[in-house]
Amino acid sequence: MSNHQRLNGGMRWRIVERLEAGQSQVQVCRGFNLTPSVVCNLWKQFQDTGSIERKPRQGRPRATTATEDCYLSIIASRNRGATASQLSRDLYAATGTRVLRMTVSKRLHETGLFARSAVCVPLTSMNRRVHLASCKEHRDWSMDQWVTVLFTDESRFSLNTNSRRTFIWREPGTRYLSSNVCEIDHYGGGGLMVWVGIM
Numbered sequence: 001m002s003n004h005q006r007l008n009g010g011m012r013w014r015i016v017e018r019l020e021a022g023q024s025q026v027q028v029c030r031g032f033n034l035t036p037s038v039v040c041n042l043w044k045q046f047q048d049t050g051s052i053e054r055k056p057r058q059g060r061p062r063a064t065t066a067t068e069d070c071y072l073s074i075i076a077s078r079n080r081g082a083t084a085s086q087l088s089r090d091l092y093a094a095t096g097t098r099v100l101r102m103t104v105s106k107r108l109h110e111t112g113l114f115a116r117s118a119v120c121v122p123l124t125s126m127n128r129r130v131h132l133a134s135c136k137e138h139r140d141w142s143m144d145q146w147v148t149v150l151f152t153d154e155s156r157f158s159l160n161t162n163s164r165r166t167f168i169w170r171e172p173g174t175r176y177l178s179s180n181v182c183e184i185d186h187y188g189g190g191g192l193m194v195w196v197g198i199m
Contacts, residue, residue: 012042012052019043063099064091064107071095072104073111080168080180081118084108113169118180 011032018028025039032039046052064072068091075090076082082090084101087108092098105115170180 015039015042016046016052063103064097068095068097069107069111072107073113076108076113076169080170081166082169083167084115108169112171114172115167116170116175118166118168 015028015032015034018031019025019039023031025036025043028034028039029036042052071094072087072091076087079086084104087104088099088101091104108114168180170177174180
């Protein structure tokens with residue numbers, strides 16, 4: 001723990017009281033187990049200003065207000081598929097505040113919204129019927145018959161840099177809510193498992 005963190009308000013007053021009572025800075029440093037620079041700076045601050053309160057730290061001002069943060073959260077919730085760049089443009093059009101897309105992402109993270117892949121379209125009734133029929137057809141197969149079957153699953157391949165994957169803004173734990181299901185099927189299929197015979 002740093003010396004600055006150890007110096008609470010009560011301790012700072014005790015240090016000043018001892019210095020006013022005539023103790024040397026070296027004695028006070030030993031008594032409170034502090035470095036000389038901490039005691040010297042505190043004593044100098046008290047003599048110059050009459051106060052021992054910490055000076056407020058200077059930092060970069062926040063780019064958005066609380067109202068603008070709320071606005072970003074609302075428009076991201078209404079249009080979950082909007083990108084951070086689009087939300088940044090929407091904020092600028094509505095309030096005149098220009099922010100980077102990274103700032104938009106940070107503000108949405110603070111409110112619990114994160115960019116995640118949208119859940120694909122669920123199986124249709126036809127897909128479910130095909131699955132059920134296939135299961136019934138193969139339920140009595142022996143181990144020897146199953147040995148000749150290679151089980152695979154769909155894999156995603158892309159020949160260009162654009163994966164065309166859809167991202168949405170959502171809260172953790174809400175993946176399967178209907179509002180987070182994207183009704184888009186890029187592959188023209190229903191996500192069926194492929195059985196490949198290797199006889």
